[in-house]
Amino acid sequence: MEDRGTHPSARPGAGVTRATAIAGAAAGAALLAIPLLADSKPSRAADAAILEYLILVERIQVAFEERAAEAGLASGALLTYLRRAAEQDRVHVGELAGLLPGPAPDEPEIEFDDAIFVSADTIADAAVALKDLALSAYNGQAAALTPEALTTTVSLVAIDGRHAGWIKVLAKVPGVAPEATDPGRTEQQVRSALGPIGITIGGSP
Amino acid sequence: MSPDRPAATDSGLPTTLAAIDRDGALADALGRAVSRRGFLRHSLLGAGALTSALGLPALAAAAGEASSQTDLLNYALTLERLQADFFTEAEMVGVLEGREREAARVIGAVERAHVSALLQSLGSKAAPSPSFDFRGTTESTSSFLKTAVAFEDLASAAYAGVMPDLSNDVVGVVAAVHTTESQHAGWIRTLAGTDPSPNAIEDLLTVKATLEIVGSTGFITTAPTTTASGRPSFTG
Numbered sequence: 001m002e003d004r005g006t007h008p009s010a011r012p013g014a015g016v017t018r019a020t021a022i023a024g025a026a027a028g029a030a031l032l033a034i035p036l037l038a039d040s041k042p043s044r045a046a047d048a049a050i051l052e053y054l055i056l057v058e059r060i061q062v063a064f065e066e067r068a069a070e071a072g073l074a075s076g077a078l079l080t081y082l083r084r085a086a087e088q089d090r091v092h093v094g095e096l097a098g099l100l101p102g103p104a105p106d107e108p109e110i111e112f113d114d115a116i117f118v119s120a121d122t123i124a125d126a127a128v129a130l131k132d133l134a135l136s137a138y139n140g141q142a143a144a145l146t147p148e149a150l151t152t153t154v155s156l157v158a159i160d161g162r163h164a165g166w167i168k169v170l171a172k173v174p175g176v177a178p179e180a181t182d183p184g185r186t187e188q189q190v191r192s193a194l195g196p197i198g199i200t201i202g203g204s205p
Numbered sequence: 206m207s208p209d210r211p212a213a214t215d216s217g218l219p220t221t222l223a224a225i226d227r228d229g230a231l232a233d234a235l236g237r238a239v240s241r242r243g244f245l246r247h248s249l250l251g252a253g254a255l256t257s258a259l260g261l262p263a264l265a266a267a268a269g270e271a272s273s274q275t276d277l278l279n280y281a282l283t284l285e286r287l288q289a290d291f292f293t294e295a296e297m298v299g300v301l302e303g304r305e306r307e308a309a310r311v312i313g314a315v316e317r318a319h320v321s322a323l324l325q326s327l328g329s330k331a332a333p334s335p336s337f338d339f340r341g342t343t344e345s346t347s348s349f350l351k352t353a354v355a356f357e358d359l360a361s362a363a364y365a366g367v368m369p370d371l372s373n374d375v376v377g378v379v380a381a382v383h384t385t386e387s388q389h390a391g392w393i394r395t396l397a398g399t400d401p402s403p404n405a406i407e408d409l410l411t412v413k414a415t416l417e418i419v420g421s422t423g424f425i426t427t428a429p430t431t432t433a434s435g436r437p438s439f440t441g
Contacts, residue, residue: 088405135384135388142368142379143377143380147370148369150376154364154365154383155409156406157380157383157384158361158365158383158384158407159402159404160387161384162391163391164388164391165388165390165393165395165401166402168391169392169395170395175311176308177311177315177385177389178314179385181378181381181382182385184380
């Protein structure tokens with residue numbers, strides 16, 4: 001399985017990163033080589049754990065977007081983005097929770113490095129990194145979900161994709177979104193990518 | 206059966222292009238979009254005539270029978286060809302500047318990469334490409350943006366609609382393509398000054414609805430070449 005630990009949006013730096021451009025033609029060839037991340041046959045029982053994990057991914061986004069909107073650093077188009085993304089990602093939490101056989105787990109403590117909330121630019125960069133991470137989280141589970149669950153998750157990740165294109169224009173990402181594919185990451189890879197972005201869950205390092 | 210050419214509106218754009226404008230009109234015009242809770246494991250196509258006009262192999266004909274994986278990948282290939290040719294033409298026509306020109310160049314490269322990958326995957330089973338006539342929509346920035354918005358909205362909803370029907374060995378790859386189309390939708394809508402994400406949940410388009418929308422644009426110009434050598438024997 002390809003190690004995604006050095007994915008552009010997971011590189012350590014000033015706590016936040018930008019995506020790098022990938023030649024379309026090369027990525028087109030690479031598209032066929034993307035490994036499947038599912039190891040077992042999808043089932044409704046397996047869906048529940050995956051959905052709880054995707055709920056966490058959406059909750060992280062909501063927590064970031066709400067804090068960023070309230071930080072007093074963003075205005076205009078960026079502030080509009082943060083508020084809209086938070087509102088829609090909150091809907092995603094509800095939609096995913098609605099698929100669970102029981103109640104959703106309690107939201108864990110989600111902490112952010114102060115370095116994220118220094119300027120509109122650091123907020124925008126973090127927003128880009130988080131959206132790329134969210135796309136990779138969903139895509140990493142696509143083959144593991146039952147078609148019934150996938151019917152819902154594809155309708156939500158499409159919106160996260162719209163958010164990603166939107167914020168990348170605002171953040172002036174070079175080439176905006178030049179990648180031919182948005183490959184998936186495993187849950188472990190996603191959790192490992194949070195720290196370099198400046199996010200910790202439940203107080204753990 | 207060839208799609209009828211619609212009359213132009215006062216804006217110079219054909220009425221069918223206006224009908225696929227995502228801002229409100231599309232959601233109403235779709236009608237046929239299946240709610241995501243009802244769309245499970247079926248691509249009910251009944252659109253044999255349309256798929257013939259598009260030069261596509263006949264997709265699932267029997268009610269309740271899922272399309273073959275080859276048919277679904279050819280469906281994706283057709284959508285990617287439509288987009289790739291549009292953005293390529295827009296770049297070549299050369300009226301775009303600044304961020305719009307960059308979008309045509311970069312998105313075009315991505316769509317061409319998608320076409321290449323699908324052709325490689327399908328091999329000899331790849332459907333032939335229709336011919337396209339984008340009817341002047343690449344010749345001004347405003348019409349380029351409006352058409353690009355419609356295409357990317359369509360691609361995002363169409364891929365979402367087909368994903369639950371895909372076999373396990375391709376769904377991860379197609380997911381990785383789907384979200385690039387969604388990113389394009391947010392991107393190009395931002396450039397167009399249109400709300401990049403008006404809804405919290407993406408509509409899912411069936412194959413049938415998507416092909417009907419594509420047909421209604423009037424951008425497909427060729428009917429399949431017949432191999433029949435004799436006159437038909439029916440009486441009028």
